[in-house]
Amino acid sequence: MPPIxxxxxxxxxxxxALALTGIVFSVVLVTLQxxxxxxxxxxSSGVVDNAGVDVWIMQPGTRxxxxxxxxxxxxxxxxxxxxxxxxxxxLIVQFSLWKLPDGRQESVEVVGLQPNSRLNLPWGMAVGxxxxxxxxxxxxxxxxxxxxxxxxxxxxxxxxxTEIYGHRAKVLGFCRGVGTFTTAPYVFTSFKNxxxxxxxxxxxxxxxxxxxxxxxTPEELQQRLRARMxxxxxxxxxxxxTATRHYWLHGTxxxxxxxxxxxLGLIVxxxxxxxxxxxxxxxRLQEYGTLKALGMGNLxxxxxxxxxxxxxxxxxxxxxxxxxxxxxxxxxxxxxPVEVPIWLVGGxxxxxxxxxxxxxxxxxxxxFRLEPAIVFRS
Amino acid sequence: MSSDDxxxxxxxxxxxxxxxxxxxxxLEVLRHVSLDVVRGELTLLMGPSGSGKTTLLTIMGLxxxxxxxxxxxxxxxxxxxxxxxxxxxxRRHIGFVFQGFNxxxxxxxxxxxxxxxxxxxxxxxxxxxxxxxxxxxxxIQDRWHHRPEELSGGEKQRVSVARALASPAExxxxxxxxxxxxxxxSAQVVETLRQxxxxxxxxxxxxxxxxxxRELADRLVRMRDGLVTCEKASNGSxxxxxxxxxxxxx
Numbered sequence: 001m002p003p004i005x006x007x008x009x010x011x012x013x014x015x016x017a018l019a020l021t022g023i024v025f026s027v028v029l030v031t032l033q034x035x036x037x038x039x040x041x042x043x044s045s046g047v048v049d050n051a052g053v054d055v056w057i058m059q060p061g062t063r064x065x066x067x068x069x070x071x072x073x074x075x076x077x078x079x080x081x082x083x084x085x086x087x088x089x090x091l092i093v094q095f096s097l098w099k100l101p102d103g104r105q106e107s108v109e110v111v112g113l114q115p116n117s118r119l120n121l122p123w124g125m126a127v128g129x130x131x132x133x134x135x136x137x138x139x140x141x142x143x144x145x146x147x148x149x150x151x152x153x154x155x156x157x158x159x160x161x162t163e164i165y166g167h168r169a170k171v172l173g174f175c176r177g178v179g180t181f182t183t184a185p186y187v188f189t190s191f192k193n194x195x196x197x198x199x200x201x202x203x204x205x206x207x208x209x210x211x212x213x214x215x216x217t218p219e220e221l222q223q224r225l226r227a228r229m230x231x232x233x234x235x236x237x238x239x240x241x242t243a244t245r246h247y248w249l250h251g252t253x254x255x256x257x258x259x260x261x262x263x264l265g266l267i268v269x270x271x272x273x274x275x276x277x278x279x280x281x282x283x284r285l286q287e288y289g290t291l292k293a294l295g296m297g298n299l300x301x302x303x304x305x306x307x308x309x310x311x312x313x314x315x316x317x318x319x320x321x322x323x324x325x326x327x328x329x330x331x332x333x334x335x336x337p338v339e340v341p342i343w344l345v346g347g348x349x350x351x352x353x354x355x356x357x358x359x360x361x362x363x364x365x366x367x368f369r370l371e372p373a374i375v376f377r378s
Numbered sequence: 379m380s381s382d383d384x385x386x387x388x389x390x391x392x393x394x395x396x397x398x399x400x401x402x403x404x405l406e407v408l409r410h411v412s413l414d415v416v417r418g419e420l421t422l423l424m425g426p427s428g429s430g431k432t433t434l435l436t437i438m439g440l441x442x443x444x445x446x447x448x449x450x451x452x453x454x455x456x457x458x459x460x461x462x463x464x465x466x467x468x469r470r471h472i473g474f475v476f477q478g479f480n481x482x483x484x485x486x487x488x489x490x491x492x493x494x495x496x497x498x499x500x501x502x503x504x505x506x507x508x509x510x511x512x513x514x515x516x517x518i519q520d521r522w523h524h525r526p527e528e529l530s531g532g533e534k535q536r537v538s539v540a541r542a543l544a545s546p547a548e549x550x551x552x553x554x555x556x557x558x559x560x561x562x563x564s565a566q567v568v569e570t571l572r573q574x575x576x577x578x579x580x581x582x583x584x585x586x587x588x589x590x591x592r593e594l595a596d597r598l599v600r601m602r603d604g605l606v607t608c609e610k611a612s613n614g615s616x617x618x619x620x621x622x623x624x625x626x627x628x
Contacts, residue, residue, distance in 0.1 A: 007484035295469025
């Protein structure tokens with residue numbers, strides 16, 4: 001069979017270009033929206049996922065890692081003596097205020113680590129060393145925040161002195177790829193500094209985090225801790241990560257906004273491909289009627305229409321996914337939490353195919369209903 | 379449906395009526411039309427506009443069902459066959475030539491013919507060779523790579539005829555095949571159709587307004603007001619088929 005679908009599509013290059021523009025736009029939009037969702041999801045639970053521990057103990061009612069009441073650090077001693085614990089640490093995660101050189105203040109999220117912490121925080125270093133966290137009054141912040149926290153439009157340098165909640169602080173390094181869901185960046189510092197920066201008292205902590213011994217699963221350790229400790233919430237890392245993601249993405253309007261934008265992108269894609277396919281079908285109704293009169297069955301005609309939609313969709317996908325991938329790699333440099341992993345680009349292939357098939361439905365129905373007698377009507 | 383070599387009647391239309399609803403009333407377009415289309419003959423159907431020629435052709439092409447009456451193809455009643463069966467029948471037994479050519483605009487001349495071959499299950503080199511043979515028969519093999527928009531009216535109609543030839547159809551239905559052509563090209567196209575009938579023993583049924591084609595026809599059928607009024611065989615004998623023919627003559 002001659003390639004009717006391909007020829008129909010390429011016959012009018014201008015219309016094809018317009019259709020492809022729409023499909024490319026849709027693919028880019030959907031990919032970046034999903035990338036934004038993935039990025040926001042990873043950012044929201046980054047500290048939990050990267051800390052490298054198995055169980056988290058916290059005040060009851062805590063719904064996410066960023067907002068938690070303080071608790072007495074005797075919980076740490078209770079926990080560490082539980083059978084199956086390899087090691088345990090106290091951890092502070094608390095919003096605070098960084099005083100900029102011009103006197104304005106910016107929200108930050110202080111992460112306080114015990115001396116010689118075994119936690120994998122911060123998890124990517126760009127400038128300086130992790131051990132600088134433990135120097136007093138040292139801190140490490142993500143490199144993407146250097147312009148926001150810099151002096152007079154200059155980038156924030158290593159060695160810059162500042163104040164957090166009225167306490168001295170000194171920038172000793174920059175980490176990379178450590179984002180947050182909120183606009184307040186993580187500031188990694190020592191536990192002692194963090195107590196000051198968070199207006200917390202000695203003898204308090206936000207979390208007690210534990211690593212299970214190799215022969216103990218996180219769930220087993222969780223059960224043992226629950227049997228020994230009351231008046232606290234105890235989560236495995238997986239549970240706490242999920243709870244944090246759920247809170248930020250579904251408990252606030254932010255996640256819904258991203259989901260709605262993604263759906264809009266999908267709808268735009270379906271409408272654009274559908275409209276293109278439908279108008280192409282209507283333009284060629286006489287030709288489809290001719291094919292029916294010549295004896296072509298509805299299924300073969302359906303195949304032509306779907307093939308046409310798929311070719312357009314795949315061309316749009318090829319261009320759109322390349323653009324989305326490139327943009328997705330670039331945007332994080334501007335502090336936009338977009339992640340476009342390869343599996344998402346691959347997954348978009350199936351989404352695009354789905355869009356094309358759905359978009360072909362109206363055209364297929366039209367051709368199914370077409371009476372071949374149309375060929376004798378002038 | 380097997381081809382019947384004994385029976386020369388390829389299509390038989392018996393007492394066919396067709397009416398369309400127009401608002402509250404019914405418009406009767408065909409009234410008790412009966413007709414045989416025979417192998418090896420070029421039959422011309424003539425009549426004024428609105429006489430029901432195209433409706434009859436559409437019914438004969440199995441593209442429209444009659445309101446009443448019977449349509450037989452190769453001796454089999456096909457009047458009430460379902461829409462599922464009809465495409466296969468059209469594909470195997472009926473070829474079409476249209477006034478407006480009805481070529482696929484995005485395909486070149488050869489591909490337009492190949493579509494018909496592909497519908498018969500003929501693909502690849504065999505299809506390409508056969509296509510070039512068919513285009514040679516209608517005299518435009520050197521224009522095979524041109525799209526319809528790059529062909530003249532006569533060339534398009536020849537492609538259309540070649541496409542009809544690509545089917546094994548015993549019945550070729552042509553609707554005003556010369557309607558958009560000059561007289562010289564018209565004569566060539568009708569001559570090709572006549573050769574189809576005589577040399578390939580097919581039944582060719584042509585609807586036309588062109589009185590100049592009458593001499594080429596083996597049989598002439600006249601219609602008026604939905605009635606077949608007269609059939610004239612090539613030997614010149616008139617056969618009055620309806621009292622309405624008197625009206626036509628007068």
